Amino acid sequence: MRQLLSKHTLIFLLVPILALVSSCDPEESKPAPGSLEINFNHLENNDEVVFDEMRYHNAAGNNYEITEIQWFISDLYLITGDGERVALSEEDFAHYIDTNIESTLTWQLPDDIPAGNYAGLAFTFGLKGEKNLQGYFTDAPEANMAWPITLGGQNGGYHYMKLNGFWMNEQQQRTPFNFHLGVGKVEDAGTTNFVQNWFEYIVSSPITVRSNRTTSIELAMNVEEWFQNPNIYDHNVHGAMIMQNQEAMAAGVENGANGGFSVVSISEKNENNQ
Amino acid sequence: MKITSDLKYLIIAVIAVFLVVNLSGCGENPTEMQNQPTPYELPDIPGFPKNLNIPADNPMTVEGVELGRYLFYDGRLAGSSHPDSMMTCATCHVQKNAFEAGIDNPRFPGGKTRGLPSAEYPEGKETPHYMLPLFNLVYNHNGYLWNGWVSEENQKLGSEAYGVPAEEPFNFRNLESLVWMTIEAPHEVNGDIEKSVRMIESIDKYPPMFEKAFGTPEVNIDRMSKAIAQFLRSIVSYNSKFHRYLRQEATLSEAELRGHNLFFSEEADCFHCHGGSILMTTNEYFNNAKDSVFNEERDRFVVTGDPLDIGAYKAPSLLNIELTAPYMHDGRFKNLDEVIDFYSEGLVYSEYVHPLMKNVREGGVQLSDQEKEDLKAFLLALTDHQMVNDPAYSKPSDLP
CATH class of the missing domain: 1.10.760.10 (Cytochrome c-like domain)
Incomplete structure (x- = not known):
């Protein structure tokens, strides 16, 4: 037995150890990464949305209620103090949020986040590029966000958002509205053009990610903003549906890009894996 | 290359351990091994869901x-x-x-x-x-x-x-x-x-x-x-004419194509409930404005307790819809024409109606006769004749 522990055995043991040691480089002296979790909230004038009650009043003077909000966030970045972008979620880069599905209101990013101080967050409202190709999502609930090819072309695969509810119309009838955003279709002198209505949103807010800790960001959609600034969005003008109305979608998108989101709070959740 | 006796022993020992470990796992129940059923492979259909509802304790064989x-x-x-x-x-x-x-x-x-x-x-x-x-x-x-x-x-x-x-x-x-x-x-x-x-x-x-x-x-x-x-x-x-059209294996007639474009437009707006994917259903539940009074004991409300689900039922797949009359949970419509008429001008408002029924105040989507015909033509293109004749799904010939 002692003979077995000879030089050959030593070689067997040493080779993997040396391989492990040689793989170490200065990079590994960096602090351990942290992780990031985003909790989504939907606010109306700074308060959590109360669904299914005709209790809201928009800038156009419409009384309205909200039934459900379903939307995509994608292409998330952390922004450093130098303005550099740290791309996140390369493997899971689009997240679906549905006020009917509690589990979608939290997004635990799969990435290891470099520990450090950041100046803000950037993301895409909606989907762009290959993520918005027809058939990109095959499973529900994401697949149920499909935006017909007849309305958005090959590169208009999915709704960016469905915001469904009711408003009191001019006859004071409670009437459904579907504030749906996605790729717009514009016919111009016999030519069909598709308008990508997604937008990037940047939230400036100091964010600290510590080693082996989870930073939790509460990101809010400010629902009233879709309807008020800079464009007064009137349900009595645009009606119940706007998927085939690029003018209405453009007005809504411009509003949403101007205050539609905010970081409500940032906290440190717990130690990673401990 | 000369292999020393030490190394030879070591290799023999490693192989012995490997054999013992592996054979001991295989040898517990040779009969069971012989009777392992064959895994069943569902067809790999482009665009169909990948996430299958198969319980872990009942794999398909x-x-x-x-x-x-x-x-x-x-x-x-x-x-x-x-x-x-x-x-x-x-x-x-x-x-x-x-x-x-x-x-x-x-x-x-x-x-x-x-x-x-x-x-x-x-x-x-x-x-x-x-x-x-x-x-x-x-x-x-x-x-x-x-x-x-x-x-x-x-x-x-x-x-x-x-x-x-x-x-x-x-x-x-x-x-x-x-x-x-x-x-x-x-x-x-x-x-x-x-x-x-x-x-x-x-x-x-x-x-x-x-x-x-x-x-x-x-x-x-x-x-x-x-x-x-x-x-x-x-x-x-997955073999309706519409599926084959999507796979570029078939062409739709002019009427079918007009119906298709109508189906996937906001004018008719069938797709929000039925067209989320090529399954032709979202598998979601909606109050689709059939009634204004609700006293049925088996609606979605019974499951969720959410008042918004009063009078709500599953939006069924429209694949093979030609074959599945009568329609709706209570079979109130005897044919597709009645269904199309209902969505065109028969909607009834109630406080429980789903907001996707956005034309409810107008009584429906108000289709012309031509549009109704086109829509029906498209619905008929959703029939999968292969599935309804597939021997793999048929009665075994030796059963009484």
């Missing part, structure tokens, strides 16, 4: 699916071999009608099914709802039945009403649940689980089939349920 097909079609599942008392899944779920009863069903006129007669129900108890078709069930994760009562979220066990104990496998979580429920429920087969099991195990053909599917010849309700559920999951519909 070729032998399990085949056993399920036999049980699905064997009228002795009701627990009797007397011709007047035979009933099984296929009694109501007819392949040529996309596994619905069909409005032309000779046994159930108008497609209204009922259980076997009994002292309590001499005419057989009527099934409360008209049925839903049986295909593409493996892609649905959002509950089965019109109200989604059977789903992963349902924690209930057993049924006092049917005298079924509150214990596994009598849960309400998946397709397996529907088998024991179907056997017992007065408005379904109106049978008896114990009699059913005894009958099936008394038939020479079955114990060997159970052995092939599950490793031993034991017949019990759990295995019967699993086998039938496997067969149900194997039924997939």
Whole structure:
């Protein structure tokens, strides 16, 4: 037995150890990464949305209620103090949020986040590029966000958002509205053009990610903003549906890009894996 | 290269350990190894969901699916071999009608099914709802039945009403649940689980089939349920003209194409509920403005307790819709023309209507006669003739 522990055995043991040691480089002296979790909230004038009650009043003077909000966030970045972008979620880069599905209101990013101080967050409202190709999502609930090819072309695969509810119309009838955003279709002198209505949103807010800790960001959609600034969005003008109305979608998108989101709070959740 | 004696011993030792470890794992039950059933492969269809609703304790196998097909079609599942008392899944779920009863069903006129007669129900108890078709069930994760009562979220066990104990496998979580429920429920087969099991195990053909599917010849309700559920999951519909059009294997006629464009427009707006994917259903639940008064005991509200689900039912797949009259949970529309007329000008407002029914204040989407014809032409292009004639889903020829 002692003979077995000879030089050959030593070689067997040493080779993997040396391989492990040689793989170490200065990079590994960096602090351990942290992780990031985003909790989504939907606010109306700074308060959590109360669904299914005709209790809201928009800038156009419409009384309205909200039934459900379903939307995509994608292409998330952390922004450093130098303005550099740290791309996140390369493997899971689009997240679906549905006020009917509690589990979608939290997004635990799969990435290891470099520990450090950041100046803000950037993301895409909606989907762009290959993520918005027809058939990109095959499973529900994401697949149920499909935006017909007849309305958005090959590169208009999915709704960016469905915001469904009711408003009191001019006859004071409670009437459904579907504030749906996605790729717009514009016919111009016999030519069909598709308008990508997604937008990037940047939230400036100091964010600290510590080693082996989870930073939790509460990101809010400010629902009233879709309807008020800079464009007064009137349900009595645009009606119940706007998927085939690029003018209405453009007005809504411009509003949403101007205050539609905010970081409500940032906290440190717990130690990673401990 | 010279191998020293030390190294030789070491290599021999490593090989010995490897053999011991591996053979010990394989050698526990050589018989079981020989009887491993063959995994069943569902077709890989471009664009179809990848996330399959297959419980971990019931993987699909070729032998399990085949056993399920036999049980699905064997009228002795009701627990009797007397011709007047035979009933099984296929009694109501007819392949040529996309596994619905069909409005032309000779046994159930108008497609209204009922259980076997009994002292309590001499005419057989009527099934409360008209049925839903049986295909593409493996892609649905959002509950089965019109109200989604059977789903992963349902924690209930057993049924006092049917005298079924509150214990596994009598849960309400998946397709397996529907088998024991179907056997017992007065408005379904109106049978008896114990009699059913005894009958099936008394038939020479079955114990060997159970052995092939599950490793031993034991017949019990759990295995019967699993086998039938496997067969149900194997039924997939992906060869309608519309599917072939999407795969660029067929062209739609001008009328079908106009109907297609209408279907996927906000003018007709069928797609929000029925067209989320090429399954032609979202598997979601909606109050679709049929009524203004609601007193039905089996709507979605019963499952969720959410007042917004009052009067809401599943939006069924529109694949094979041509074959599945009558329509809606209560079968109120006898043909597709009536359905299209309803969505065009028959909507009724209520406080529970889903906001996707956005034309409810106008009474509907207001289609012209031409648009109605075009829409119907497209709906007829959703029929999958291959599925409804596929021998893999048909009655085995050696069954009585």
